[in-house]
Amino acid sequence: MNRALAVLRAAIIRDGDPKQNDAVILNFPCKDVETASLLVSLTTQVAASQEKTTQDKPYVPPGVFGAWLNILKNPKTEAAHEYVAGMLDQASANWDCPGTGMIRCPMAEVVALEVLKKQDRYVIPQIPRFHEYPHTLFLAAARFVLSPEYRQHNSLQDQANDANILLYLTNSSNVDAVFPQHLAADDATYQRVVQSFAERFKEWGSIYVRYAEEERPLIERTSRFLSKFTTCRTAPGPKQPAPLKE
Numbered sequence: 001m002n003r004a005l006a007v008l009r010a011a012i013i014r015d016g017d018p019k020q021n022d023a024v025i026l027n028f029p030c031k032d033v034e035t036a037s038l039l040v041s042l043t044t045q046v047a048a049s050q051e052k053t054t055q056d057k058p059y060v061p062p063g064v065f066g067a068w069l070n071i072l073k074n075p076k077t078e079a080a081h082e083y084v085a086g087m088l089d090q091a092s093a094n095w096d097c098p099g100t101g102m103i104r105c106p107m108a109e110v111v112a113l114e115v116l117k118k119q120d121r122y123v124i125p126q127i128p129r130f131h132e133y134p135h136t137l138f139l140a141a142a143r144f145v146l147s148p149e150y151r152q153h154n155s156l157q158d159q160a161n162d163a164n165i166l167l168y169l170t171n172s173s174n175v176d177a178v179f180p181q182h183l184a185a186d187d188a189t190y191q192r193v194v195q196s197f198a199e200r201f202k203e204w205g206s207i208y209v210r211y212a213e214e215e216r217p218l219i220e221r222t223s224r225f226l227s228k229f230t231t232c233r234t235a236p237g238p239k240q241p242a243p244l245k246e
Contacts, residue, residue, distance in 0.1 A: 018059070021046045026067055030232035036077035039232065040068065044087040065107040066229025072114040074234045081118040088112055088126050106222040109134045113219075116140050121154055124162045128169060135211035136219055142166055142201050142208070146194075157183075160190035163197035170200050 025042045029035045043064045068084050071077045088108055113136065115123045124141050127134065144150055145162045160179070183189055 018046050018049065019061075022061060022064055026063055026231045030067070030071070030077065032076055033079045036071045036074075036080040036232060037083045040071065040080060040083040040087060043067070047087075060108075062107060062226065063229050063231065065111060066226040067231040068111050069114055069223075069226050070229065070232040070234075072111070072118065074232055076234070077232060078118065081115050081120050082122065084111065085115045085120050085122040085126075088115070088123060105130065106218050107226060109137050110219060110222050110226060112137050113140055116144055119144065119149060119153060121145075121150075121158060121162055124165055128165065133169075135208050136215045138166065138169060139205075139208045139212045142197075142205070146198055146201065156186060156190045156194075160193040163194045167193070167197045167200060170204060 022043060025039060025046065028039055028042075030039050043060070047060050047064075071080055072084060088111065108130065112123045112126070112134075116137075121144075124145070127137055127141060130137070141162070145159060145166060150159055164179075179189060179193075
């Protein structure tokens with residue numbers, strides 16, 4: 001029965017109307033990490049199905065972006081951030097994501113910024129996939145990678161890998177350095193890469209701060225727009241009774 005249902009679900013996502021599928025999925029329960037993760041998985045599959053059936057880039061509608069953002073902000077579901085981070089490439093790689101000339105897909109950047117607040121490093125490798133350079137996201141990622149908090153949950157090798165990605169983005173020649181294989185976990189190569197990026201960021205950081213400040217109105221406006229969607233939002237607490245009048 002479970003296998004039959006899985007086949008049926010795949011067929012519906014593959015052959016069904018994406019808008020109708022998203023509309024149904026966004027009405028699914030979203031009350032804990034398990035249900036939130038399922039919602040993220042299904043909406044991601046709907047986005048991917050469009051690329052296969054129409055030869056278009058995966059399309060993630062605003063309502064889905066809003067649900068993902070609510071998942072990250074809801075204390076009951078925020079632990080699903082790893083699932084959200086894992087599918088942002090579906091959104092960032094989409095040329096048709098509503099945006100402006102400044103940021104091609106500001107909704108994806110707003111969600112990615114929220115993922116970074118969870119100290120989730122897995123959004124960093126996706127930054128180069130954004131077609132328009134997301135300066136605000138780059139700035140937040142750089143500060144995170146170079147912060148003491150980064151090493152509380154990640155290895156030196158992880159830090160070097162992420163620093164190398166960001167270093168690549170600041171390199172006019174866009175030459176991505178590849179580490180030798182089978183290095184020891186504490187190899188000095190990793191520390192040198194982190195130090196190289198720290199020096200580059202110290203030199204150029206003010207430029208990204210300025211660009212991020214220029215992007216700030218768009219980021220704030222996009223965040224307010226996404227806040228209008230209610231799927232997966234934290235349920236309001238009980239309404240307090242009005243005080244008795246004397």
